[in-house]
Amino acid sequence: MTPAQPQPLTVAVLFGGRSGEHEVSLMSARSVLAVLDRARFTVIEVGITHQGAWLGGENVLAAFESDRLDGLFPVTLHPDPSKPGLYAIRAGGATETLEKLADVDVYFPVLHGTYGEDGTLQGLFEMADVAYVGANVVGSSVGMDKGIFKDVMRAHNLPTVESILVLRSEIQRDLENVVQRAETVGAYPLFVKPANLGSSVGVTKCRGRSDLAEGLMEASQYDRRVLIERGVHHPREIEISVLGNDDPAASVPGEIVPGADFYSYDAKYILDNSKLIIPAALDAAQAAKIKEIAIRAFKAVDCCGMARVDFLLDPKTGEIFLNEINTIPGFTKISMYPKLWEASGLPYASLVNRLIELALERKAERDATVRQYRRNA
Ligand SMILES: Nc1ncnc2c1ncn2[C@@H]1O[C@H](COP(=O)(O)OP(=O)(O)O)[C@@H](O)[C@H]1O
Ligand SMILES: [Mg+2]
The missing domain is CATH 3.30.470.20 (ATP-grasp fold, B domain)
Structure with a gap:
């Protein structure tokens, strides 16, 4: 008798997303999907639009890449752990119903930046009590x-370079004062950046006061907290x-x-x-x-x-x-x-497999954590 083949694991790959790095995410996901071994994994693709809609269906990534989303349908993940897996949201007249699509063993977020890499999505995964690739809530947000990092x-x-953090409201109220404080951080050039962003969006290298004022205005459009750093x-x-x-x-x-x-x-x-x-x-x-x-x-x-x-x-x-x-x-x-x-x-392919193993390992550790206080009799 030949030993039974292990059941393939179901991996849901999430891509796109609400951040400015939506397109980068599609490119990353293309590479991940190309190497996931279909003998070991059943793969479900979930695309998240710029507006935050979760969509499933056939060849979701290709649909996102060509911006032809009409063949797709809304999907969702329930925050209640007693309702595991992915659901399709079926519209029927005035009501919408949830139809179970599949159980999922591991979620693989291939989402960069806000609402993907910042702990918000990870919070949803934790609520739903599912295994997911990558950092947890605190690691992601810090x-x-x-x-804060x-x-x-x-x-x-x-070792980090000298820096201070200022608020958008301080920049709006008294730019002159913020400029003076910024100049205590170090000599020009100074770097100004939104606290929570990536891809160098809103980052300015400031060679003098007028650059600094402009950089502060620019960065504060993208975040209510702005970092000013000594330039190396x-x-x-x-x-x-x-x-x-x-x-x-x-x-x-x-x-x-x-x-x-x-x-x-x-x-x-x-x-x-x-x-x-x-x-x-x-x-x-x-x-x-x-x-x-x-x-x-x-x-x-x-x-x-x-x-x-x-x-x-x-x-x-x-x-x-x-x-x-x-x-x-x-x-x-x-x-x-x-x-x-x-x-x-x-x-690359071994790296992707390893990340899935690490996600399952971390989930097992979470499952072993006592959630209710066990009072000694
Ligand atoms: N303190 C600094 N000194 C010199 N260059 C810097 C400094 N901070 C940022 N940079 C330059 O700006 C780029 C983007 O800044 P970074 O903090 O990495 O933001 P992001 O998260 O958008 O990548 C860096 O890769 C580097 O080229
Ligand atoms: Mg960087």
């Missing part, structure tokens, strides 16, 4: 918020991939050479002239230090699954600064996160 890093004695002169930008739950491992470090004055939105997505150097040319001591800091940062925000940790290296002084952590980094086959793992001996 990773997303550049201001830096405070946590400082509390752990991990011509920094080397080093990135490293971390993978795991309680015992995370780090890949070899890589380097980005932006094709513009800094790694701006245009340098990332329009100019197409930035270079990835893998592995980064670093001496062994620097590489080891970066690995160590990346793992400590990952643990400090209670991350799990994956994260790409980004550094700024001052080429003059050799100082290393943690810049940010991305809990759902760009995930196309040619993105830095998977490329660094490939260079470290873990091919």
